[in-house]
Amino acid sequence: MSIIGRIFARPVQPVRVEPSVAAPVACADGPSGTSQPRGWISEGGWGAQSRVKTLPRVSATLAQRHATVFSCCNVIAGDLAKIPLKLYQRREDGQEDRLRDHPAAYLLNVESAPGIPAIVSRYALAYTFALRGNAFAYAPRDGGGELELLDVLNPDAVSVLKSGRERFYDIEDGAGVLRRSPSRTILHLRYMALDGWTGRSPLEVAAESIGLALAGQESAARTVSGTSIRxxxxxxxxxxxxxxxxxxxxxxxxxxxxxxxxxxxxxxxxxxxxxxDLSAAEQELLAARRFDREQIASVYRVPPTKLQILEYGVKANAEQAAIDYLTDCLLHWGKQLEDQYALSLLTQREREGGMFFRHDFDTLLRPTTKERYEAMAKAVGGPFISPNEARVKEGWQPKPGGDDLYPPPNMTRSENQTKDEQDAE
Structure with a gap:
């Protein structure tokens, strides 16, 4: 084919591999889901509009241009992706056993899809979840019901269809194949879903506040650049x-x-x-932009100190700020991801059997070497844990005789002592 022919030739459309699912009613205007993707409209700049018509429309694509919005989503997604997401099973006696050989544990911590590290997929899902309120991944199963991969999907290329209580997704997977998949093969993370299915972006809910921040940023850009005069x-x-x-x-x-x-x-x-135009001093531009940063941080529950707004915290209370960040922010976002991962990646029988996901937040609060050794010494001599348990926590090999608990200093009884000898002591 000539060069001109290749330029004007029609692109080859991917072939759908499954037959279409016939839905009795595909309601495009219903409260749960849509029959066509709305991302290319809402995320392309036609998002939520404030009652003040002169404010810019707020969409996830435009809002992430604001450094604070990006920082909040980046901090949340980065911290949730870098810590292990462990799979446990709770026994009838309340004890919890960690499961390491389950396919979901491998896909979420090692390799989610061929050639894609799990941390890349988990970061993309958490970032999209925080930014847009909806995140999708294709999670097919083999003939034996085992998970094969976790393929992150572009949310703009996903359409949600409904038929009664059933949900179907028109997607394009990582191989470029068009599919219509039932909800059991799709990981759908949704935030603030009023009907349980349709996630909402926190940016669009707080459209006026985010619109003010975007307008202030544009005003600051005009003032600094000097290329536009009002x-x-x-x-x-x-x-x-x-x-x-x-x-x-x-x-x-x-x-x-x-x-x-x-x-x-x-x-x-x-x-x-x-x-x-007013000067930067007359507009109190810096104060206004600082207020915008605080409002956006409050929308995402991120402490200001995590965004380098350091007037609210000093080094002396950095440890307490880290604890507040964990309890007020990460647990809020992480718990929602854990439960929605479990619903999509675990079968009903596995969930009924006590299997669940949990982020290992201890890696974020890892103490210094001195603090760690002092805590271990008190725990081993408590008695609270055995010496070998402490060695295993540090990654060391256990020692012979290290599985016995040390008795407290004021209790040196021996198992060979008689009751009279113990009473005499």
Missing amino acids: AYINMEDTYEDDEAYRRNARRVRAAIEDPEANGLPLLGMNDKIQRL
């Missing part, structure tokens, strides 16, 4: 007709908005510009 213009009134007047008005506007003018437009002899 003003009114007095133009000379010596034109032959209205077309000449409008032509000169367009010329003046183009001169003002010219990025190469550096804020110094070239005007006519009798044209005058009266500035309406």
Whole structure:
């Protein structure tokens, strides 16, 4: 084929591999799900609109351009992705056993799909979940019912269909194959779903606050760049007709908005510009932007100190700030991910058998070597744990005779002592 033929040739469409699922009613306007993807509209800039029409529309794609929005999502997704997500099974006596050989444990901690590390997939899912309120992954099973892979999906390429209480997803998997999959093969993470199915972005719920932050950022950019001047213009009134007047008005506007003018437009002899912009000091621009950062952080429950807003915390209380971040923020987001992972990646029989996921948050609160050794010494001599249990926690090999608990210093009884000898002591 010639070069021109290749340019104008129609692209080859991927072939659907499954037959279409016939739904009795595909309600496009219902409260639960849509029959067409809304991402390309809402995320492309046509998101939630404030009642103040002059504020910019808020969408996830536009909002993440604000550094604080990106920082909040990045902090939450990064911390939840870098810690182990362990699979446990609770026995009837209340004891919990960690399961290491389950396919879900491997997919979430080692390799989620061929050539894709689990940390990449978990970060993408958590980031999209925090930013958009919806995140998707394709999780098919083999003939024996075992999970094969966890393939993260582009949320813009996912359509949610419904038929009564059943949900179906039109997706394009990582291999470029179009599929219509039932909900049992799709991991659908959803945030603030009023109906249980349709997730909502926290950015669109707080549209006015986020819109103010985006407008303030645009105002700051205009003030710093100096390439745009808000003003009114007095133009000379010596034109032959209205077309000449409008032509000169367009010329003046183009001169003002010219990025190469550096804020110094070239005007006519009798044209005058009266500035309406306020200076950065008059706008209290820095204070306003700091307030925007605090509001966005509160939307995501992220402590200001995690965003390097250090006027609220010093080194002396850094440990307490880390604990507050864990209890107020990460547990809120992490628990939702744990339960939704379990619902999609574990079978009903496995969940009824006591299997569940839990993030290992202890890795975020790891103490210093001195603090760790002092705690181990008190625990071993308590008695609380055996010496070998302490060695295993540190990654060392157990020692012979190290499985016995040390008695407290004031209790040195021996198993060979008689009751009279013990009473004599």
